[in-house]
Amino acid sequence: MADDNRVYLFDSTLRDGAQTQGVDFSVNDKLAIAQALDRLGVDYVEGGWPGANPTDDAFFGAPPAFNRARFVAFGMTRRPGRSAANDPGLNALLNAKTPAVCMVGKSWDFHVDVALGISRSENIDMIRESVAHAGKSVDEVMFDAEHFFDGYKANPQYALDCALAAYQAGARWIVLCDTNGGTLPHEVERIVGEVTAKIPGARLGIHCHNDTENAVANSLAAVRAGVRQIQGTLNGLGERCGNANLVSLIPSLMLKSNFKVGLTEQDLKQLTHVSRLLDERLNRAPNRSAAYVGESAFAHKGGLHVSAVEKDPRTYEHIEPELVGNRRHIVVSDQSGRANILARFREVGLDVEADDGKVAALVETVKLREYEGYAYDGAEASFELLARRALGSVPGYFRLARFRVMDERRWNVRGELVTESEATVTIELKGEQLMTVATGNGPVNALDTALRKALLPHYPELGDMRLVDFKVRILTPQAGTEAITRVMIESADNAGERWSTVGVSPNIIDASYEALNDAITWKLLKSGAKSAE
Known part of the structure; x- marks a missing residue:
């Protein structure tokens, strides 16, 4: 019935x-x-x-x-x-x-x-x-x-x-x-x-x-x-x-x-994540004042509110924020966040005890990085890598020694104005330094191509990996050309797997490399690739 x-x-x-x-x-x-x-x-x-x-x-x-x-x-x-x-x-x-x-x-x-x-x-x-x-x-x-x-x-x-x-x-x-x-x-x-x-x-x-x-x-x-x-x-x-x-x-x-x-109750805990994922796909800032899921929905600032909430959150909260995957934000002390982090751990298959000291350290790391501009609700792969690194469980596949990217704008022999990009990458892998050079239709494409060129002979698992989306967001527009930039990259492979990564830096190429590095590392981790170390 x-x-x-x-x-x-x-x-x-x-x-x-x-x-x-x-x-x-x-x-x-x-x-x-x-x-x-x-x-x-x-x-x-x-x-x-x-x-x-x-x-x-x-x-x-x-x-x-x-x-x-x-x-x-x-x-x-x-x-x-x-x-x-x-x-x-x-x-x-x-x-x-x-x-x-x-x-x-x-x-x-x-x-x-x-x-x-x-x-x-x-x-x-x-x-x-x-x-x-x-x-x-x-x-x-x-x-x-x-x-x-x-x-x-x-x-x-x-x-x-x-x-x-x-x-x-x-x-x-x-x-x-x-x-x-x-x-x-x-x-x-x-x-x-x-x-x-x-x-x-x-x-x-x-x-x-x-x-x-x-x-x-x-x-x-x-x-x-x-x-x-x-x-x-x-x-x-x-x-x-x-x-x-x-x-x-x-x-x-x-x-x-x-x-x-x-x-289910567990499904409901995804709500804040899904809401912010949509905003990241649209490359726009989430509404801080949104009911239930906004950053300010459970924020308390000074005075009587904070004093009362610290005694019992029900004094100024109509529900527990963790029920919808959100968190309480006490502006003067910035406490809580652990339950949300643990819920995300479960989503990526990490079984961690709530009283593990590494969890508290990771909570503080996430808060700091989000303050710096990182957004993990739209970059699940970067969050998983951050968590696994905090728990000491990500192999060292390679290490970047240096990279250089150059752009040249010139007239070609046909009288056309063209812009070409060239990237040089030096990585350390299996005790050796490998240098590769590649060109691309832009600095990020050239950097991506050079990096894969160096890694593919050692990690054939990367052969079917491709970049399917690339978004840039200026986080501090008032700073003009010195603004902090957030880069979100979505990657995919032939198995139908899709994953998103994030990088933040005042330098857009540096932010792009950070997101690319996470994307490649996540692919190697999920493919079961062996560490080069």
Whole structure:
């Protein structure tokens, strides 16, 4: 028997979140975020709109392997004047071969009259026929009733008829959308309550935008009124003011209600990590004031607050920060952090006793390095190496003696202005010094090529390793050209393994080398390579 209190989580970061101004996901970004969502434990991951752009086509062409989540493709109902079987857009949606699809259709008579310019009855036919046709090809069909709340307030019967058409045609979920984001919580709760008289709440979902800063509140109000699916995005990404923030909704449901979701307590401890991983993929600073996961969410500065928190954190904290993978931050003493570090140890397979003195030392090292600009939430491989080095368990594969990088900008024989890079690397390996020289299309590429040229004869394990993403962030822009730089590198191999590393330095080449060195060392460690020492 189904659990009446079970709420299903539908993540739309990779589709609706991609409509955020300034957000442009690469295929690699989508893969990394989708896999993080699967590990977190959400029920549905919406990948994008097949046929809409080359990025989505490439993503659906080589989709991630999920262990927990169900992969969803997004599209729209058939167009006017076409049959469902002969509509190119609907066919592209179904040809994505995902186990579930979510299609959008109008439910506001104003939009049908003005935006579509068709009869209201034809719009209902489009919904019914599209859902029924899709149901023959996929396991699960969802219908997003666009502008449902505005439509219901204008013409309740017509908006309800649109939702009923999808329900009667076999849609698993009929999702009520506050597309313009202007509905308030008391309106959502009243309208959803009226809809549940016709459509069971166990078949209803909610999709809220945040234009009145009420997307999370509206989603919770809808659940109270009976819906059992919530659609949202990580960190509230989305068009205009964003979507309902799943990072806030998940702990609110798990820790502050009687409703259940598909995450365990251990999954919940990943929440801060996943939130910050997204920001690192977008190359932007996390929101310090974000609920639950922000750096300031459990920060206390001076006076009565600190005194009370040191006696009992419940005096000024609504939950324990470790429950969501965050940490308490006492500005004057900067204590805690151990539980979070131990949780990360477990993630990378390190079994360390909580009272091990090396743990306390590592906590302080992480704090210091994060103060210097390192970000380990988006660089798991660098964190694992840092932890293993602190515990004395990383072999010495090679040691850098020196490197030099030169750039030359000149006119070639064809009269073209070109810039060439050349790197010279000297490493110590097996008691010898090896020097290699390589060119590249940039200083980092040249350095990477020279380093591999020296190492590959001794470590053939590096043969299938490649750099797939490279991000640079200026941490102190006020310093101008003397600014501190953080470099994030993502690497991959032919086995499908992906790992991220970080380097920080006032010198961008030095920061890049640090990240490259970690990337190569992590690959050798995971490949079981023998130490050169």
